Amino acid sequence: xxxxxxxxxxxxxxxxxxxxxxxxxxxxxxxxxxxxxxxxxxxxxxxxxxxxxxxxxxxxxxxxxxxxxxxxxxxxxxxxxxxxxxxxxxxxxxxxxxxxxxxxxxxxxxxxxxxxxxxxxxxxxxxxxxxxxxxxxxxxxxxxxxxxxxxxxxxxxxxxxxxxxxxxxxxxxxxxxxxxxxxxxxxxxxxxxxxxxxxxxxxxxxxxxxxxxxxxxxx
Numbered sequence: 154x155x156x157x158x159x160x161x162x163x164x165x166x167x168x169x170x171x172x173x174x175x176x177x178x179x180x181x182x183x184x185x186x187x188x189x190x191x192x193x194x195x196x197x198x199x200x201x202x203x204x205x206x207x208x209x210x211x212x213x214x215x216x217x218x219x220x221x222x223x224x225x226x227x228x229x230x231x232x233x234x235x236x237x238x239x240x241x242x243x244x245x246x247x248x249x250x251x252x253x254x255x256x257x258x259x260x261x262x263x264x265x266x267x268x269x270x271x272x273x274x275x276x277x278x279x280x281x282x283x284x285x286x287x288x289x290x291x292x293x294x295x296x297x298x299x300x301x302x303x304x305x306x307x308x309x310x311x312x313x314x315x316x317x318x319x320x321x322x323x324x325x326x327x328x329x330x331x332x333x334x335x336x337x338x339x340x341x342x343x344x345x346x347x348x349x350x351x352x353x354x355x356x357x358x359x360x361x362x363x364x365x366x367x368x369x370x371x372x
Contacts, residue, residue: 184214186298188332194292199285204262212333212356222329222360223315232314233286235293236306243362244305245314246289252355256285273312282310293359323362330361 192209199207217225226232227249235244250270257274258265260281274282290307297303323329336355 181214183298184330184332185211187296188214188334190296190298191293192334194296195289198288198292202284202288203256203259205259206338207259207336208338209334209357210337212335213331214333215331217329217331217360219323219325219327219329222323222327222331222362225331225358225360226315227313228315229313232311233289234308234311235290236308237293237303237361239304240364242364245360245362246286247314247358247360249355252357253282257282260285279310283307286310327362329363331358332361333358 188211192211196207196209199209225247226245227247230247230249231253233246233248235246236242237244253274254268254270255265257278258268261268286307290305294302294305334357336357
């Protein structure tokens with residue numbers, strides 16, 4: 154009687170050398186701390202001016218390639234352009250047009266149906282939105298775990314960044330850091346339709362693109 158046992162060879166997955174590596178563990182821990190502290194600070198600041206309770210939470214951190222970064226830009230939305238750090242890395246807080254109008258409606262304590270979504274915000278509405286942006290920038294800077302506030306500046310609000318010059322900031326072959334934040338809770342008034350307020354699960358990513366002329370081996 155034979156005792157030979159047939160053993161299938163192990164399945165070896167091919168390595169994907171084009172996929173960016175995960176950050177080193179120490180750096181990943183620092184980035185997670187930065188993202189978590191940022192969302193906590195921004196939630197507290199926004200709650201002071203919004204008419205309905207809203208809560209942001211940390212979702213994920215990943216290193217992405219240039220093509221994925223470009224595809225992450227909203228086709229019908231906005232990119233909040235930031236200058237980050239002493240090396241002036243570029244940051245883009247990407248937010249959908251629907252989310253912009255929901256935030257404006259909340260600031261004005263209006264039913265979002267009362268605001269026309271087929272136009273750009275007026276100068277007054279942009280000024281109101283910039284209050285939230287400056288609060289976000291302050292939270293991002295103060296949350297930096299590297300000792301002292303991170304230099305952080307709001308540069309401009311870019312409409313439809315997918316079609317505009319923002320793509321030029323993401324050089325071919327470059328890598329970007331993508332920090333995703335998620336809306337954990339937002340109270341809806343009974344008079345608003347379900348899809349009109351910021352919904353739990355809505356993602357607001359922040360992409361950080363290092364200066365193209367520099368190499369960043371630690372990432």
